[in-house]
Amino acid sequence: MLSQDLELKQALAKRGITRRQLVKFCSGVLATLALPERYLAQTVAAVGKARKPVLVWLQFQDCTGCSESMLRSSHPDVADVVLDLLSWEYHEVIMAGAGGHATAILDRVVKEEKGKYLVVVEGAIPTGDDGVYCTIGGHSAMEIAETVCRNAAATIAVGACAFDGGLVRSNPNPTGALGVHEAVPGIKVINMSGCPHNAANTAAVLVHYLTFNDLPALDQYNRPLFAYGRIIHDQCERRAHYDAGRFVTEWGDEGHRKGWCLYKMGCKGPVGTFNCPIVQWNDHTSWPVRAGHGCIACAAPRFWDHMSPFYERVPNVPGFGVEVTAGEIGVGLVGATIAGVTAHGLIKMIKPVPKPEPAAETTPQQGREN
Numbered sequence: 455m456l457s458q459d460l461e462l463k464q465a466l467a468k469r470g471i472t473r474r475q476l477v478k479f480c481s482g483v484l485a486t487l488a489l490p491e492r493y494l495a496q497t498v499a500a501v502g503k504a505r506k507p508v509l510v511w512l513q514f515q516d517c518t519g520c521s522e523s524m525l526r527s528s529h530p531d532v533a534d535v536v537l538d539l540l541s542w543e544y545h546e547v548i549m550a551g552a553g554g555h556a557t558a559i560l561d562r563v564v565k566e567e568k569g570k571y572l573v574v575v576e577g578a579i580p581t582g583d584d585g586v587y588c589t590i591g592g593h594s595a596m597e598i599a600e601t602v603c604r605n606a607a608a609t610i611a612v613g614a615c616a617f618d619g620g621l622v623r624s625n626p627n628p629t630g631a632l633g634v635h636e637a638v639p640g641i642k643v644i645n646m647s648g649c650p651h652n653a654a655n656t657a658a659v660l661v662h663y664l665t666f667n668d669l670p671a672l673d674q675y676n677r678p679l680f681a682y683g684r685i686i687h688d689q690c691e692r693r694a695h696y697d698a699g700r701f702v703t704e705w706g707d708e709g710h711r712k713g714w715c716l717y718k719m720g721c722k723g724p725v726g727t728f729n730c731p732i733v734q735w736n737d738h739t740s741w742p743v744r745a746g747h748g749c750i751a752c753a754a755p756r757f758w759d760h761m762s763p764f765y766e767r768v769p770n771v772p773g774f775g776v777e778v779t780a781g782e783i784g785v786g787l788v789g790a791t792i793a794g795v796t797a798h799g800l801i802k803m804i805k806p807v808p809k810p811e812p813a814a815e816t817t818p819q820q821g822r823e824n
Contacts, residue, residue, distance in 0.1 A: 507664070508571040510563055511545035512602060514588050514595040515622045515631055516577025519650040520613040521547045527653035527737075540572070540660065546590075557591045564605050572663070573606040574656075575599065578615040578622045579637040582630025599638050608669060609634060609643040612656060614752060617647040617675075624758040635676060644669050645676045649752035654733045655681040673727075675755060681733075686723040686749055689731035692716065710746065720765040721748030728753040 513521070525548065542548075544560045551559060563571055577595075580587040585594030603609045611634040614620035618633040635643045646656050659678060662670045670678045687693065695701070696715040703709065703718055717724065726749050730741040743749055750764045751757050 506541040507607075508563055508567045509540040509542050509574065510560060510571060510602065510606075511542070511547075511574045511576065512598065513546055514575070514577035514579050514599070514616075515629070516613065516615050518547060518576075520576045520616075521545070523650040524612075524653045524656065527657075543571075553591075560602065564602055568605045569607055571606055572608055572610065572660075573602050574610045574612055575603065575616045575634045576612050578619045578629075578631035579634065580622075580629035580631050581637060582628070587629040596637060599634065603634065603638045603641050603643075607642070608663070609638075609641055610646060610656065610659065611635065611643055612646045612651040614647055614649040614757065617645045617677075618755055620649065621758050623756070642669070643676055644672060644678060647675070647677055647682070647753040647755075648728060649757070652681070652728075652730070652733055652735070655729070677753075681729045682727045682753060684727060684729065686726045686728055686731060686751075689729065690723055690743055691731065692743060713746075716743060716746075716748040718767060719748050720763070720767055722751035722754070722761050722764075722768060723749040725761075725768055726751030726754050 511521070543563050544556065546556065549556060549559075577588075579585075579595045579599050581596060585596035588595040590598060611617050615622060615631075616634050618636070619627070619631040620633075622629060623631040623633075633645075635641070635645065644659060646652075646659065655678070658680070659670060662668075670680060673679055673682055675682075687696070690696075692713060692715045695709075695713070696717060700709060700712075700714040701718040702714050702716050705719070715721070721743065723743065728751075730749070731743070734741045734744075748764070751761045754761060
């Protein structure tokens with residue numbers, strides 16, 4: 455691993471990355487952050503001159519999907535850029551050390567870099583039965599998170615599980631799983647929700663931190679506004695079909711083949727906030743809706759419980775559109791659609807609705823109400 459004292463421009467040069475490539479990378483990050491080009495010179499200078507901050511990556515109750523998303527990303531290219539932005543000291547998936555050697559590295563970082571290092575947490579933290587459901591090196595996930603996160607400059611919770619417990623917290627949550635901000639309250643945390651997180655957004659957060667020595671503006675769920683500040687429905691390439699009342703009503707029908715709106719097939723785009731339509735996945739190749747599947751609002755709070763069944767339509771939400779903010783959707787319309795409490799006490803946000811009329815017989819205004 456390159457020396458932490460090495461300036462990033464030197465580290466990048468050692469990997470054959472030119473200034474032109476660095477400028478192109480920073481320009482892409484600014485676009486992701488929704489910052490104007492006038493910050494480009496400042497960003498390039500900050501990234502080039504910054505000392506490599508130490509980062510540790512913890513994994514608890516997870517499927518490793520967020521690690522895979524980060525490590526397999528080519529936009530940005532993790533191998534060429536992201537790994538050189540940081541002194542990546544601890545990550546169980548990719549580090550060579552194991553057992554006592556690995557835990558010794560983590561202990562050293564916490565002691566020697568106290569208050570200066572960044573920590574990424576992937577996976578939920580079980581709190582039931584004294585945290586016995588996830589232990590590493592004889593210590594529970596709760597103990598590790600309490601020590602590592604409280605001594606960090608900031609914590610980045612990546613993925614749905616680290617955000618709010620995700621799948622493992624879904625009803626009936628036998629392990630008592632919680633998200634990072636609930637399990638370790640009071641820490642400086644930024645939530646990169648999604649199942650998995652989008653590596654381009656996480657890289658943008660890291661570059662923002664290097665440039666401004668602070669985290670970007672956050673929403674009410676401690677998610678960065680640049681990534682979660684807009685409703686998916688208003689960014690979707692199928693929005694024009696929605697406005698025109700053209701809906702897919704059966705998988706594989708003519709509308710599906712023509713790329714019509716998937717709202718009637720259960721798409722949760724009207725109540726989800728994420729920048730998937732803009733940043734996309736697989737080197738800006740595609741995203742679920744473009745591929746023909748409805749959004750399941752995987753970045754929404756408790757989406758496994760609140761957004762399922764995934765193929766049932768959200769309740770009527772007339773009036774949403776460009777004039778409605780993400781915050782209003784998040785705490786207003788979605789909250790108003792809570793159907794009630796089931797026999798098991800699970801709050802549901804989705805309820806069955808009558809089967810709609812065929813799309814051909816639906817006017818744009820009717821489509822907005824249906």
